[in-house]
Amino acid sequence: MGALLDVQHLTVTYGAVHAVRDVSFQLDSGEILGIVGESGSGKSTLGYAVTKLLRPPGTIQSGSVIFEGQDLVPLAEKDLRKIRWSQLAVVMQSGMNALNPVTTIRKQFEDAILAHKPMGRAAIDERVREMLRLVNIEARYADHYPHELSGGMKQRVAIAMALVLEPKVLIFDEPTTALDVVVQRFIVQNLKALREKYNFSALFISHDLGTVLEIADRVAVMYGGKIVEIQDARALLRNPWHPYTEALLKCFPDPRSDTIEVVGIPGTPPDLADVRPGCAFAPRCHRALDMCRTVTPVYEPVGDGGVACHWAEIQGGIAHG
Amino acid sequence: MDSPVLKLDQVDKTYRSKKGGRIQQVHAVRRVSFEVKPQHIVALVGESGSGKSTIAKLITGVERADAGQIVFLGKPYEEWRRAMRDYRRRVQMVFQDPYAALNPLSTVRYTLSRPLTNYRGLKGEALEHEIARILTIVHLTPVKEFIDKLPFELSGGQLQRVVTARALGSSPELIVADEPVSMLDVSIRAEILRLIEELRREAKVSFVYITHDLISARMLADDIVVLYRGTVVEHGRGDEVAKHPRHPYTELLLQSIPNPWAEDLEPTVDLSVMDRVTDDGGCVFRGRCPYAMSVCETSVPKLLEVGEDHRAACFRVEMTHDSEVLNTRV
Incomplete structure (x- = not known):
């Protein structure tokens, strides 16, 4: 099966800030690709760039976003509008605040549906009922206003709205971050069930490696605007290649283990205005070699993933040789 | 045994507001009791609406309790009210959002000089020396690299160190830290937790x-107090509560933490049932509890010993506990 979404050499800047740097990845049909990174890693910018929802001064400097054979980067806004929501839908970081506060839930569904295809009153009502049932919300809430719903309910409505036109690709940007842990768990379970039913593909962007590992098939790890590693989720959990992934994993202890230590990563996150050569993680990396400070590691594909790390490359070479 | 620094005894707080001519009441804190021993860390764990931030406001004197007693250093809060300046010197606070907690136009030096001047009357050389000492304590070194910085020049983790340093300035006996790491990146949370330690x-x-976050509470705290809708549902030694929860709500919290290591942990609670307001005499958690029994509808469970230094407020626990006690007696 070919890639549904093929991002190649994407670079995005905000003035002097290089937020996304030469990022390439593919999203396969039916796959959930997790994109994990901390603040300033470029993960949200990547999400916006893929849907071309960047706000100025955010600019795509180079690269392509090929969706079903068509490059979205040069596409005009009016053509993008046809694709967005119906083919490629987004659930925003504060999806719960993305709802219009002065119209009912039903009206918001209606607007989204009618913007893309004509549909009768009764059919819309039926569709709204069905979508709300999918995310476990009683049909009566269709006639409520967003403020009458709890945060978790609003986020589920936002997910249902993104799904209403049955898009092929969904982009979730931190969909659970602002929610209580129990509600987060519920939404993650809900998403898994929805994927079974709709077989959509998704980019799941989050800082929370634990959640990403639970929901994603493959995981891309971002640091300093770059993808430093992509691996199958289970494999990444057992055997991370990049030292950053390794260090980040240690920050998420198994909640059921006998002893839990306070583990972090020493040092501070990189400055995205810094474009000097070398690995952005080198100053915080316990495996850093001399060359890591001067030579930028190149992303090397390995299987259906890859890694950008001098140390991993040398280790790999030893292992293969 | 050291006497506690802080003691809450049956503290109660209800917020009242008028909405459309009707008075609405939110019972935010319900007969909460716990104590903090010298040099101990007590974690209050709960989700939004659990009352944890209201308790912080009651302890710091921002809000007043309707009933019950707050005793600080052996003296009831009512007595401290005549010496609020002294109370505030001794009870400091660290906030969740370090970006919002600092004046963007004040240098680190000025921010840290305020408590030192106001509470301790330091100036000149002594002031400068003390600022440097506090910065060293929070590991913002070399001092001269940080002292003249403005907030925008610092990272989130560094800002939270400045906020902590400011709290330390008045030499407090107690610091209330309200979600001090939840706004920070996962990789730098540890340094703030270690600093607290x-x-x-x-x-x-x-x-x-x-x-x-039950996990960080377990890492840091001597005692954990689990709150649900303003009620203490479980209370005990940190590792004990987080490892062997006895209340169904604490169990649910633990199971809800993402855990990719586990093979599909299914929560025991139907999560679609939420937010049923149960303010009518029964157990506050019964609307979401998979084990709810008829007694849970009509009576409020009391906090009972379920182990050494470990208490839970649940009828189910109460019943198994009773039978265990019986068994051991036989």
């Missing part, structure tokens, strides 16, 4: 650590 040990400060 160090301050308790070396600066001899006691902490009330407020969090929604």
Whole structure:
């Protein structure tokens, strides 16, 4: 099966800030690709760039976003509008605040549906009922206003709205971050069930490696605007290649283990205005070699993933040789 | 046995507001009791609406309790009210959002000089020396690299160190830290948690650590108090509560933490049932509890010993507990 979404050499800047740097990845049909990174890693910018929802001064400097054979980067806004929501839908970081506060839930569904295809009153009502049932919300809430719903309910409505036109690709940007842990768990379970039913593909962007590992098939790890590693989720959990992934994993202890230590990563996150050569993680990396400070590691594909790390490359070479 | 630094005894707080001519009541804190021993860290764990931030406001004197008693250093809060300046010197606070907690136009030096001048009357050389000492305690070194910085020049983790340093400025006995790491990146949370641990040990400060994160509570706290809708549902030694929860709500919290290591942990609670307001005499958690029995509808369970230094408020626990006690007696 070919890639549904093929991002190649994407670079995005905000003035002097290089937020996304030469990022390439593919999203396969039916796959959930997790994109994990901390603040300033470029993960949200990547999400916006893929849907071309960047706000100025955010600019795509180079690269392509090929969706079903068509490059979205040069596409005009009016053509993008046809694709967005119906083919490629987004659930925003504060999806719960993305709802219009002065119209009912039903009206918001209606607007989204009618913007893309004509549909009768009764059919819309039926569709709204069905979508709300999918995310476990009683049909009566269709006639409520967003403020009458709890945060978790609003986020589920936002997910249902993104799904209403049955898009092929969904982009979730931190969909659970602002929610209580129990509600987060519920939404993650809900998403898994929805994927079974709709077989959509998704980019799941989050800082929370634990959640990403639970929901994603493959995981891309971002640091300093770059993808430093992509691996199958289970494999990444057992055997991370990049030292950053390794260090980040240690920050998420198994909640059921006998002893839990306070583990972090020493040092501070990189400055995205810094474009000097070398690995952005080198100053915080316990495996850093001399060359890591001067030579930028190149992303090397390995299987259906890859890694950008001098140390991993040398280790790999030893292992293969 | 050291007498506690802080003691809450049956503290109650109800917020009242008028909405459309009707008075609405939110019973935010319900007969909450716990104590903080010298140099101990007590974690208050709960989700939004659990009352944990209201408790912080009651302890710091921002809000007043309707009933019950708050005793600080052996003296009831009512007596401290005549010496609020002294109380505020001794009870400091660290907030969730370090970006919002600092004046963007004040240098680190000015920010840290305020408590030192206001509470301790330091100036000149002594002031400068003390600022440097506090910066060293929170590991913002070399001092000269940080002292003249403005907030925008610092990272989130560094800002939270400045906020903590400011709290230390008045030499407090107690710091209430309200979600001090939840806004920070995962990789730099550890350094703030370690700092709290160090301050308790070396600066001899006691902490009330407020969090929604059971894991960080377990890492840091001597005792954990689990709150649900303003009620203490479980209370005990940190590792005991987080490892062997006895209340169904604490169990649910633990199971809800993402755990890719586990093979599909299914929560035992139907999560679609939420937010049923149960303010009518029964157990506050019964609307979401998979084990709810008829007694849970009509009576409020009391906090009972379920182990050494470990208590839970649940009829189910009460029943198994009773039978265990019977068994051991036989």
